[in-house]
C-alpha cells in the first residue's frame with residue numbers, strides 16, 4: 445500500500461508517517477530528512493541546497509525528483525511507501541505519477557492533514573514555553589507555513605478531486621488523527 449501524507453509544516457505528517465511505518469511495515473519517505481542528510485554528508489547536493497533549506501524555501505524540483513527515483517524503484521520498498529513532505533509542487537506530483545506508473549505502482553491513499561495558521565501559532569507558543577525556544581522559531585515556522593500553502597495549492601487541487609483523497613483535521617489530537625487514518629485504511 446502506497447500512501448501520501450500531505451499538509452503544512454506542523455500538521456503532524458512525520459508523527460503519522462512513523463505510526464504507519466510500524467503498523468504497516470512500510471517505509472517513511474521524508475524528503476526533508478533526505479535533504480538534511482545530504483547537507484550532513486556535505487555532498488554536492490548538500491552544498492547546493494543548504495541556503496534554500498535555511499531560508500525555508502523549497503529545493504529545486506529536479507533535485508528532489510532525482511532523489512525520489514531511487515526510492516520508488518527500490519524493490520524492497522515497492523508498494524510500501526509512505527510519502528511525507530513529497531510531492532510539494534505540481535511538477536513533483538506529476539513526476540511521482542510517472543515514476544509510479546513506470547514501476548507498476550499507484551497511490552492507494554492520500555491524506556491531507558489540514559491545519560490552520562492559528563493552530564500552528566498556538567502549538568509553537570506552547571512548545572516555546574516548554575522547550576524555551578526563541579521567537580525565531582515562530583517566525584521561521586510561519587514563513588514556511590505561508591510558502592507551503594501558496595506553493596502547494598495546485599497540488600491540493602490536483603489531488604482533492606481523486607477518489608482516494610481524504611481530508612483530516614490536523615488540529616485534532618495525534619491519537620485521534622491516527623485512529624481516523626487507521627479507520628480509512630481499514631487497519
Ligand code: AMP
Nearest residue numbers: 475476497500501502503508529530532
Ligand atoms: P520538512 O522536513 O518536510 O519540513 O522539510 C524541510 C525543508 O526541506 C523544507 O522547508 C524545504 O526547504 C525542503 N524540502 C523538503 N521536501 C521538499 C520537497 N518535496 N520539495 C522541495 N523542498 C523540500
